[in-house]
Amino acid sequence: MISIVVVSHSHALAAAAIQLAQEMAGERAPRVLAAAGLDETTLGTDAAAIAAAYEELDGPDGTLVLLDLGSAVLSAEMALDFVEPEVAGRVRLCPAPLVEGLVVAVVAASTGASLEAVAAEASGALRAKQQHLTDTSSDAASPLSAPAVTAAPDGSLEFRTVLRAKHGLHARPAALVVTALAELDAEVDVVAPDGSVGDASSITQLQALDLAHGDQLLVRASGPDAQAALDAVRALAERDFGDRPDVATAS
Numbered sequence: 459m460i461s462i463v464v465v466s467h468s469h470a471l472a473a474a475a476i477q478l479a480q481e482m483a484g485e486r487a488p489r490v491l492a493a494a495g496l497d498e499t500t501l502g503t504d505a506a507a508i509a510a511a512y513e514e515l516d517g518p519d520g521t522l523v524l525l526d527l528g529s530a531v532l533s534a535e536m537a538l539d540f541v542e543p544e545v546a547g548r549v550r551l552c553p554a555p556l557v558e559g560l561v562v563a564v565v566a567a568s569t570g571a572s573l574e575a576v577a578a579e580a581s582g583a584l585r586a587k588q589q590h591l592t593d594t595s596s597d598a599a600s601p602l603s604a605p606a607v608t609a610a611p612d613g614s615l616e617f618r619t620v621l622r623a624k625h626g627l628h629a630r631p632a633a634l635v636v637t638a639l640a641e642l643d644a645e646v647d648v649v650a651p652d653g654s655v656g657d658a659s660s661i662t663q664l665q666a667l668d669l670a671h672g673d674q675l676l677v678r679a680s681g682p683d684a685q686a687a688l689d690a691v692r693a694l695a696e697r698d699f700g701d702r703p704d705v706a707t708a709s
């Protein structure tokens with residue numbers, strides 16, 4: 459599993475962002491280390507401290523670096539000169555936004571995704587927010603209607619439901635879906651009422667669907683673990699994707 463370094467001018471900011479991200483992934487969260495502030499209260503960045511973080515987290519799967527502003531990038535780049543070339547070669551600086559990117563990166567890394575895949579996921583972390591805040595379309599798609607579980611002609615299984623999560627499929631419920639499917643051998647897509655499709659293994663793609671409370675959606679699964687994947691998503695849907703954790707899941 460990859461590791462993650464958070465480079466920020468503020469130790470408090472980095473610690474809070476790490477706590478938020480790790481709560482999304484739970485026990486599967488990767489190792490995340492802050493190289494932030496000149497100390498716990500003084501703003502600034504320290505290339506030597508960042509280099510020490512690279513060395514501490516170095517491993518064969520690589521290390522992703524999330525950063526905040528200006529000199530954080532310069533210090534993170536300078537730190538690459540302070541470590542052995544082999545270590546530097548396993549470090550990837552990511553242009554993702556710090557908070558959103560870190561949440562997405564931690565969730566993606568918790569599934570065992572590669573350094574390249576996690577970096578790509580994190581880099582698209584603002585897509586859902588941008589789409590939601592700039593979408594002025596008022597066109598309503600026809601609602602989905604079908605039995606709860608059907609078999610498609612191509613052999614895939616389909617599950618249709620109404621999204622009851624209070625705030626829609628935002629970061630936390632999307633993270634629950636990604637982590638629930640992480641160890642299953644299945645390809646799972648979520649289809650929004652407007653026909654757009656998101657890969658359920660990608661938190662950024664799920665958020666980009668901009669699914670809101672009351673939306674009707676389709677979950678489609680194929681592969682050896684297709685039934686288990688559908689069962690996992692249906693169990694989350696029955697708990698309103700975390701809004702009602704007290705509801706027992708179906709067997």
